[in-house]
Each structure stands twice: as C-alpha cells, then as structure tokens.
Amino acid sequence: MEPALNDRTRQAPAAPDPLRHLLDPDYPLCREDLIWALDYIKRKVADGAPEWTGLDRPQLLAHFAAYANLAMHLLHRQSLCGEDTEQLRAMLRDTLALN
Template sequence: MKPEIASLTAEEPLRRLLDPAYPLCRDDVKSALGFIKKKVADGAPEWSGLDRPQLLAHFVCFADMALLLINRHNPSDKDTACFRAMLRELLPKKPPI
C-alpha cells in the first residue's frame, strides 16, 4: 500500500472524533494519542509550523488526555473540546469532492 493511502486510511477513524455528537471512548482516545505521537515523532509539517504558544497548548491538551486515560477519568466538556480542536488542526483537510 502506498504511504499516502495508508496515511489516509489511518486518519479516517480519527475523523469521526471531530463530530461533537460522537462520544469519545477510551480506545478512540488511545488511538488518537498514538497517531499524534507518531506524527510528531515523524516531524509532521502540520506541527512543525506551529508557533510556540500553540505547540505548548497542544502539549497540555495531549498530556491532559493521557492523564485522564491513566487515571480512568472521563474527559470534561472542556477537555473534549480541546482534544477535538487539536485533532482538527493535525488532520489534513479533506479535499472537496
């Protein structure tokens, strides 16, 4: 499978997390955090262009979600909104059909 096709396939399950009506579940959040970690480690251009305050805000959001998983707490509305905003920025925009 071509890398760009594999990347699109890996992103699709994360897109449903952007829907406010879709409830976040533990496995979805774990998958999303793993995806984000990989993208950052790979030097994703979506992240390399962020200014320092944005990058730090995303780090705080990432860390908060990870700690919620570790402590088995449900995310608050604020945590969920932050997480979805971070995903929205990270996932490439879908091309119009």
C-alpha cells in the first residue's frame, strides 16, 4: 500500500528537469535562465496545464503574485549576485509552489 500524501504534496508536483536545475544552489543562475523559466511557466498556464488549472483562486493568486515579484525583480536588477541569487531561487520556488 502506498503512503498517504498530504495536500501540499499532491498540489506541488516535481519541477521539470530544467527548472529543477535552476533551483540547484550550485548552478550559477543568470538572467536568461530566469527569463526562460518565466516564459516556460507562462506557456504552461496558457496551455492549461493540469498543475495550474486545478488550483483554487487563492492558490492561483499566490502563484501569480510570486510570478509577478520575480518578473519585477528582474526588471529592476541588471545583474544577479550572491544573496540576490538565493532570493531569486526562493521566488522561483514560490512561483512553482516548491518548498
């Protein structure tokens, strides 16, 4: 018998390999990577991916807020460095609901 999954586990599927790679603290993150990630998420939502269409309104708004924060952060910062990189990874994890 398979162990019971909590609600958080069911709602947060594993990130696809390219996104998981970006979340790796040993990977040197760059702007282009984050722009790619935002575009990937945008396409998944536009295509009606089940991991997004199954969210209730508060969850969807929370994901959108995290997505918008990440996008705005990229607009206002020209370079990524040190602690900023970890903050951006945390924002990306929030956008994907991965903690």
